[in-house]
Amino acid sequence: xxxxxxxxxxxxxxxxxxxxxxxxxxxMAVAAIxxxxxxxxGELPDDAVVRILGTLVKQxxxxxxxxxxxxxxxxxxxxxxxxxxxxxxxxxxxxxxEIEALAGETVREIGAKGPADLGRAMKELMPKVAGRADGxxxxxxxxxxxxx
Numbered sequence: 001x002x003x004x005x006x007x008x009x010x011x012x013x014x015x016x017x018x019x020x021x022x023x024x025x026x027x028m029a030v031a032a033i034x035x036x037x038x039x040x041x042g043e044l045p046d047d048a049v050v051r052i053l054g055t056l057v058k059q060x061x062x063x064x065x066x067x068x069x070x071x072x073x074x075x076x077x078x079x080x081x082x083x084x085x086x087x088x089x090x091x092x093x094x095x096x097x098e099i100e101a102l103a104g105e106t107v108r109e110i111g112a113k114g115p116a117d118l119g120r121a122m123k124e125l126m127p128k129v130a131g132r133a134d135g136x137x138x139x140x141x142x143x144x145x146x147x148x
Contacts, residue, residue, distance in 0.1 A: 025085040050131040
């Protein structure tokens with residue numbers, strides 16, 4: 001079963017259970033996947049679906065931060081619940097230690113010497129952590145490794 005089929009199946013289950021939060025979150029995910037398929041002019045593989053879901057989760061986390069700053073805890077709570085629904089379909093996130101180990105390995109593989117090699121290191125590392133780590137966190141770790 002593909003990830004897209006699993007999401008659709010869970011969406012039907014949420015509809016039967018009258019779980020409106022899960023249903024709306026999964027409908028949003030299905031719509032985003034369909035938009036991606038329209039852009040790609042065909043069926044998306046699971047790794048592309050994971051990237052789309054990762055983007056949706058990232059958007060929700062940014063919204064949570066903004067709602068908290070704007071003193072809107074009820075909206076932040078709703079976004080957190082949506083994140084919980086969507087993260088069920090994402091692969092297990094890497095810890096900071098795991099990211100650092102992969103980054104160190106990648107830096108050694110390409111022979112990176114300093115900050116000028118950041119772009120090359122990120123280009124090699126991001127496919128290894130795709131969908132399992134935030135790009136901003138990865139970049140900070142790689143910058144720290146290359147700086148010292």
